[in-house]
Ligand SMILES: [Fe+2]
């Protein structure tokens with residue numbers, strides 16, 4: 528009979544707790560607390576616990592043995608040893624498996640939870656990582672979940688985490704951040720102009736919500752910082768749609784006109800299948816232009832509520848532009864040829880929209896009227912000049928961002944001018 532000295536080893540008594548009632552938790556934690564290289568003694572008295580322990584160890588990849596019996600007293604044994612002849616309590620001895628044994632043998636390593644850690648965000652995230660937390664070990668046999676955007680180079684933005692954190696801190700509650708209890712003193716025609724501009728903006732916000740939302744469902748969750756930044760961008764747009772709609776209703780009215788040209792311009796954004804090209808058209812060119820429009824309203828809208836709405840929305844949009852820019856700067860670094868494809872996308876969009884009116888006349892006139900504040904020749908002349916100035920600022924802004932993306936001055940000027948007349 529082999530005799531094995533086990534009494535000085537760490538020991539756990541699972542008492543009457545069975546493996547069908549959670550005994551494995553005690554054993555697992557005791558194993559985790561073992562000093563390197565040591566084994567664990569387990570004893571218990573639940574009916575059938577030995578067989579259950581054997582099953583559990585096999586699945587977990589631990590080696591289980593049943594040292595026949597402890598040494599009798601006086602033969603080198605320490606405290607707690609028993610004589611062979613006494614009725615023994617069965618004692619199991621578990622030699623822990625390694626991380627590579629048992630059911631985790633072929634588990635996949637999925638980078639690192641921490642973005643900045645060595646090997647944090649990896650260049651490719653395979654389908655078999657599925658929905659696992661980045662950094663988790665994924666059991667072999669987990670289902671493949673295919674994400675179309677699964678390569679860092681095609682979606683990443685270096686400051687996605689910072690922009691997400693900024694966005695979380697900058698979220699505003701429309702109820703608390705805005706004073707809805709406002710009395711309008713402006714003329715009804717200016718109120719109608721506000722209603723028209725807000726109607727147009729809701730339509731644009733719908734596109735600005737849907738474009739990132741569609742890509743969001745295609746991005747591998749490994750790239751969670753980018754996923755989060757896009758998700759909160761979508762939430763921003765939902766809030767914009769809400770407040771613009773509430774502003775329309777506060778004047779007592781209904782939304783005004785939606786034009787074929789405006790919708791055609793926005794549809795061309797929805798139809799763009801490439802993440803980078805869509806981000807370029809939507810965020811860098813469209814939302815960038817929209818920031819100017821919102822700043823115009825923040826300066827010239829007739830009531831403090833509308834001015835405050837525009838100010839808050841402009842701040843959100845500036846973040847959306849920053850995310851788009853960050854992604855494009857990253858991607859252009861990897862793939863300078865993308866610059867040519869971006870230029871062609873602007874040209875193609877311009878050509879496809881050439882037959883449409885672009886910005887609807889109603890919106891243009893509404894902006895003039897908002898800039899004017901009243902219907903007198905002098906006021907309209909002043910409103911008209913303000914809108915001309917707005918257009919120049921919009922074009923300059925696009926030009927500057929195109930330069931930052933590495934387009935030369937002539938090309939930046941040309942592409943800025945080819946941007947849709949719908950602004951977005
Ligand atoms: Fe928005």
Ligand SMILES: [Fe+2]
Pocket residue numbers: 735764814843844847
């Ligand atoms: Fe936006």
